[in-house]
Amino acid sequence: MEKIVFEQTKGLTDIPMRYCPGCGHGVVHRLVAECFMELGVQEKTIGIGPVGCSVFADEYFNCDMIQGAHGRGPAIATGIKRCLPDRLVFSYQGDGDLASIGAAEMLHSAMRSENITIIFINNAIYGMTGGQMAPTTLLGMKSTTSPSGRTVAANGYPIRVCELLSAMDGPIYLERVSVDKPAAVVKTKKAIKRAFEYQLEGRGFTLVEILSQCPTDWHMTPLQSIERIRKEMIPYFPLGIYREPEDDKRSKPKKAAVKEEA
Amino acid sequence: MSERTLMKGNEAVAEGAVRAGCRFFAGYPITPQNEIPEYMSWRLPEEGGTFIQAESEVAAINMLFGASSVGTRVMTSSSSPGISLKQEGISYCAAAELPIFYTNVVRGGPGLGNIAPSQGDYFQATRGGGHGDYRVIAFAPKTVEEMANFPRICYELAFKYRIPTMILADGILGQMMEPVTFDFEPIDPSTFETPHWALRGSKPEERRVIKSYDLRPGKMEQWNFRLEKKYDEIREKEPRYEAVNVEDADIILTGYGTAARVCESAMALGRNDGLKIGFIRPITLWPFPKSIFQELGDRIEKFFVVEMSLGQYVEDVRLSLNGRSEVYLHKRPAGGIPTGEEVLELTRKILSGDKLKLVA
Numbered sequence: 001m002e003k004i005v006f007e008q009t010k011g012l013t014d015i016p017m018r019y020c021p022g023c024g025h026g027v028v029h030r031l032v033a034e035c036f037m038e039l040g041v042q043e044k045t046i047g048i049g050p051v052g053c054s055v056f057a058d059e060y061f062n063c064d065m066i067q068g069a070h071g072r073g074p075a076i077a078t079g080i081k082r083c084l085p086d087r088l089v090f091s092y093q094g095d096g097d098l099a100s101i102g103a104a105e106m107l108h109s110a111m112r113s114e115n116i117t118i119i120f121i122n123n124a125i126y127g128m129t130g131g132q133m134a135p136t137t138l139l140g141m142k143s144t145t146s147p148s149g150r151t152v153a154a155n156g157y158p159i160r161v162c163e164l165l166s167a168m169d170g171p172i173y174l175e176r177v178s179v180d181k182p183a184a185v186v187k188t189k190k191a192i193k194r195a196f197e198y199q200l201e202g203r204g205f206t207l208v209e210i211l212s213q214c215p216t217d218w219h220m221t222p223l224q225s226i227e228r229i230r231k232e233m234i235p236y237f238p239l240g241i242y243r244e245p246e247d248d249k250r251s252k253p254k255k256a257a258v259k260e261e262a
Numbered sequence: 263m264s265e266r267t268l269m270k271g272n273e274a275v276a277e278g279a280v281r282a283g284c285r286f287f288a289g290y291p292i293t294p295q296n297e298i299p300e301y302m303s304w305r306l307p308e309e310g311g312t313f314i315q316a317e318s319e320v321a322a323i324n325m326l327f328g329a330s331s332v333g334t335r336v337m338t339s340s341s342s343p344g345i346s347l348k349q350e351g352i353s354y355c356a357a358a359e360l361p362i363f364y365t366n367v368v369r370g371g372p373g374l375g376n377i378a379p380s381q382g383d384y385f386q387a388t389r390g391g392g393h394g395d396y397r398v399i400a401f402a403p404k405t406v407e408e409m410a411n412f413p414r415i416c417y418e419l420a421f422k423y424r425i426p427t428m429i430l431a432d433g434i435l436g437q438m439m440e441p442v443t444f445d446f447e448p449i450d451p452s453t454f455e456t457p458h459w460a461l462r463g464s465k466p467e468e469r470r471v472i473k474s475y476d477l478r479p480g481k482m483e484q485w486n487f488r489l490e491k492k493y494d495e496i497r498e499k500e501p502r503y504e505a506v507n508v509e510d511a512d513i514i515l516t517g518y519g520t521a522a523r524v525c526e527s528a529m530a531l532g533r534n535d536g537l538k539i540g541f542i543r544p545i546t547l548w549p550f551p552k553s554i555f556q557e558l559g560d561r562i563e564k565f566f567v568v569e570m571s572l573g574q575y576v577e578d579v580r581l582s583l584n585g586r587s588e589v590y591l592h593k594r595p596a597g598g599i600p601t602g603e604e605v606l607e608l609t610r611k612i613l614s615g616d617k618l619k620l621v622a
Contacts, residue, residue: 010466042466043463043464045463046332046461046463049473055475058471062466062469063463063464063466063469064470064471065461065469065470065472065473066327066331066358066461066471066473067471067472067474068324069324069350069354072320072321072324072327072351075316075320075322075327075328076327076328076331078314078325078328079286079288079325079328079329079330079331079332079336080329080332080461081328082286082314082325082329083285083286083328083332084332084463087463104320104321105317105320105321105324107317108316108317
């Protein structure tokens with residue numbers, strides 16, 4: 001007898017996604033949608049779409065959606081959540097949106113420990129606008145605005161968002177994950193679900209950073225871009241839990257985390 | 263009806279908003295409007311509302327974008343440079359048709375300028391202010407009592423037309439104290455029906471989306487024409503003005519807000535001396551009360567505009583009159599405050615045939 005082992009989540013609409021082949025956005029969209037479906041909160045979820053490649057998120061997530069100004073997702077989420085505290089509110093943002101133009105909103109929503117979840121896609125590039133340097137572009141990495149590669153002298157250092165926020169008292173849960181292999185995808189889903197659970201418990205600010213590949217603007221094949229995640233991105237942006245509640249510690253001792261990075 | 267109390271303009275507009283159902287305020291400190299967020303910080307929690315001191319003007323307007331998207335009556339306030347920072351967000355609200363309400367307690371500009379009263383933000387208030395083709399409904403109170411009572415009208419129009427509405431005040435109106443009587447009973451927003459467009463979390467088949475973009479060919483043009491239809495209806499139905507002593511007038515003095523009061527005092531002084539001076543002031547700066555100017559322009563030869571800016575308001579007067587009358591201008595920008603005597607003196611000169619500062 002046939003048995004369904006996998007089907008598309010009803011947390012996504014039927015509209016075909018416009019993401020490039022090999023891009024990580026589609027996978028993360030599915031994970032976010034699966035999480036709010038499995039938590040049974042589709043009808044009380046409100047998502048915020050960013051400006052960037054995922055600007056069309058309002059078409060893909062099968063829940064109430066609002067698309068806001070570049071970088072302002074955390075402020076918009078703050079406004080929604082303060083008025084409707086029992087809803088699940090997530091802000092989906094890329095690296096330029098969150099860590100560059102929206103850095104103030106990121107820091108201050110974390111400082112206030114707004115009871116919201118930020119889904120942060122870090123692919124180290126401005127994709128939608130055609131491959132310009134992002135705040136997370138690695139040293140030496142070429143982009144259309146750092147054509148010879150990012151240098152400290154000209155562009156400074158890449159921003160590590162989880163490390164930055166972990167210096168603050170406000171965040172409840174911060175984890176950096178990736179989507180470069182099936183096991184990592186499973187782990188990413190667990191992280192998103194955990195963030196949503198904390199929000200539904202009213203604990204405060206949660207953020208999941210996902211290292212994601214951009215074959216198009218990295219000028220690589222999907223396989224090469226996965227290699228870059230492993231060989232270049234993860235060493236600079238170590239995976240792991242950067243903040244978790246004292247009463248719900250699940251991270252392994254530091255050693256294990258280091259092992260995984262390697 | 264409430265009892266008559268003495269209030270400061272900034273507190274009056276805040277209390278007026280709360281009584282009109284405002285339950286969310288986000289703002290950032292800037293002089294001369296600080297009493298508004300200060301008042302809201304204790305007053306809104308009393309009503310179960312939310313006050314947030316935002317990290318920036320930009321964050322504040324985007325908090326409003328979020329809070330109004332769920333149907334809440336929201337408010338922010340600032341003064342000139344801060345309102346400039348908010349313009350991108352206001353443009354988004356206009357496109358997404360979110361009914362926000364805000365107040366600009368104008369100070370001297372450009373740049374950091376000063377903290378003195380000014381009317382230098384007239385173009386910004388009446389031409390949309392941010393990027394793209396849009397308008398906001400702009401009210402110009404002239405008294406503290408109007409500061410108190412206009413927020414209710416602003417919310418009603420904001421929700422009726424799904425459009426941002428604002429009060430354009432200045433440092434004098436914000437800082438001075440006057441007696442106030444509220445002309446409406448406090449409104450309990452929990453009795454409101456949730457607007458059909460508001461995000462609440464919903465069944466998939468009823469899911470709602472609020473956004474300000476459409477990249478499909480031709481669609482954004484259609485979107486703009488849909489907005490224009492609404493703007494045309496507002497232009498037709500919502501202009502408000504006050505006209506005094508226009509029946510026998512040889513000259514009309516006109517200004518808005520604080521400048522309107524200066525015109526009124528010049529008119530009173532002049533009438534005592536037998537000068538036939540009339541007065542009009544727009545109460546809504548957008549939509550502009552064009553028709554009263556046209557009507558009077560057909561029979562009155564001279565219009566004298568007084569504004570605390572460098573010839574902004576005068577443009578709407580001239581556009582409305584469209585060549586019907588001579589238009590004179592007295593301008594005092596960035597903290598210059600004309601007096602009734604000063605304006606009367608100039609009025610006498612104009613009446614005696616002096617072409618002084620005639621706007622070509």
